[in-house]
Amino acid sequence: MEGVVGHRVDERVRRQTMPRMFNGSRYASRLPIGTVRSLQTMTPEALRRFYRDWYRPELEAVVVVGEVNPDLIEQRIKALFADLPAPVKPRVRPERIDIPPRTAPDALLVTDAELPSGRLDLTTYVRPQPSLATIGAYDALQTMATQAFMGRRPEEFTKQFIAALKILQEGHATRASMRSSWAGAMGYTQFMPTDFENFGVDFDSDGKRDIWNSIPDALASTGNSLHSQGWDGSKTWAYEVTLPADFDCSLQGPDLAKPISEWMKLGIARVKGKEFPKEKLGDNAFLVLPAGLKGPAFLATDNFSVLKLYNNSDVYAIFVGHIADMIASNEPVAFVGAWQPVERFPRDSIQRFQQALVNQGYDVGKVDGLSGFKTRRSIGLEEKKRGLPLTCYPSSALVDAVLKEAETKQ
Numbered sequence: 001m002e003g004v005v006g007h008r009v010d011e012r013v014r015r016q017t018m019p020r021m022f023n024g025s026r027y028a029s030r031l032p033i034g035t036v037r038s039l040q041t042m043t044p045e046a047l048r049r050f051y052r053d054w055y056r057p058e059l060e061a062v063v064v065v066g067e068v069n070p071d072l073i074e075q076r077i078k079a080l081f082a083d084l085p086a087p088v089k090p091r092v093r094p095e096r097i098d099i100p101p102r103t104a105p106d107a108l109l110v111t112d113a114e115l116p117s118g119r120l121d122l123t124t125y126v127r128p129q130p131s132l133a134t135i136g137a138y139d140a141l142q143t144m145a146t147q148a149f150m151g152r153r154p155e156e157f158t159k160q161f162i163a164a165l166k167i168l169q170e171g172h173a174t175r176a177s178m179r180s181s182w183a184g185a186m187g188y189t190q191f192m193p194t195d196f197e198n199f200g201v202d203f204d205s206d207g208k209r210d211i212w213n214s215i216p217d218a219l220a221s222t223g224n225s226l227h228s229q230g231w232d233g234s235k236t237w238a239y240e241v242t243l244p245a246d247f248d249c250s251l252q253g254p255d256l257a258k259p260i261s262e263w264m265k266l267g268i269a270r271v272k273g274k275e276f277p278k279e280k281l282g283d284n285a286f287l288v289l290p291a292g293l294k295g296p297a298f299l300a301t302d303n304f305s306v307l308k309l310y311n312n313s314d315v316y317a318i319f320v321g322h323i324a325d326m327i328a329s330n331e332p333v334a335f336v337g338a339w340q341p342v343e344r345f346p347r348d349s350i351q352r353f354q355q356a357l358v359n360q361g362y363d364v365g366k367v368d369g370l371s372g373f374k375t376r377r378s379i380g381l382e383e384k385k386r387g388l389p390l391t392c393y394p395s396s397a398l399v400d401a402v403l404k405e406a407e408t409k410q
């Protein structure tokens with residue numbers, strides 16, 4: 001330990017720089033490598049005590065990185081480690097030792113006859129950051145410029161960058177107040193600069209469309225965006241429904257929409273014995289099964305598709321609609337359908353599974369590793385073909401079988 005490495009030049013240098021880096025804190029005198037004296041004077045019992053005190057399951061973590069099945073790994077970790085006993089009276093960990101703040105820049109010159117080359121280290125003091133919230137975490141202009149320069153969609157973000165400049169030019173925000181998420185979404189309801197251009201509203205009439213600070217402006221802008229893109233205020237977003245036993249879950253998706261009255265003929269009903277509004281029976285609706293037959297079921301209206309223009313995810317649209325329902329009724333609303341446990345897969349194995357389905361002639365939408373409605377209903381069709389229980393959701397039984405067959409065909 002110290003006795004060996006203490007003779008090495010980098011260790012000699014470190015022993016001079018560390019105390020200065022840690023600015024007199026105890027860290028400086030308790031370098032991780034320890035002292036030779038500790039080794040020479042310790043008793044075997046001291047070593048055992050150290051082991052008992054500090055090698056404790058609750059102080060340790062197992063981190064697994066790679067293309068693995070999370071459920072399987074979790075099981076394995078539990079099997080190997082779950083019965084390690086936690087200590088009854090654990091030794092208390094020392095408190096965090098603060099490093100005294102610096103008041104002025106500091107410099108240190110270290111020379112050593114054995115240093116092979118000259119070196120200049122600049123160390124920057126990390127200032128404590130004010131806590132960052134999601135709204136306004138990043139400088140919007142910088143974000144758009146960064147994305148336009150080195151993101152995956154430079155053309156899109158060049159457009160966004162210019163739209164952001166116009167917002168500043170028109171005085172709706174200042175450079176300092178125009179904040180965005182890392183991906184460029186701005187203000188309370190995550191507007192991109194072109195959304196601002198197209199849909200921004202000055203609802204509190206102070207001359208500025210301020211989606212960062214004015215809740216009236218933010219909500220009116222969002223309302224305007226939904227309305228302009230087809231939201232119909234006379235309709236709900238979706239009805240939660242129950243499906244008859246053995247219902248064909250491959251009937252889901254907006255392109256298979258039909259009048260609510262037709263769905264009723266197939267045995268679909270609203271939950272809790274509610275009726276569909278009579279004047280809406282002729283309206284088109286489509287089936288949304290976000291977790292296949294392993295979760296709640298919805299008959300969605302065109303408004304659902306408008307919500308998805310905001311963020312192209314069924315679960316997102318359900319979440320937004322659900323919160324809207326709770327705001328409207330001013331009470332918690334629970335779905336009747338239960339989210340049953342589903343298997344999880346690494347995204348790229350779903351992607352390979354989708355590709356295998358495409359090779360068989362299925363339409364899965366984008367081969368993106370996400371189980372959207374087209375993938376879910378293709379799963380239903382394939383389950384039917386194989387005589388498997390119908391779920392319309394990825395299961396290892398189906399994914400493994402399809403991938404294995406795809407491999408043997410190659």
Ligand SMILES: [Ca+2]
Pocket residue numbers: 201202203204205206207208209210214217
């Ligand atoms: Ca305003």
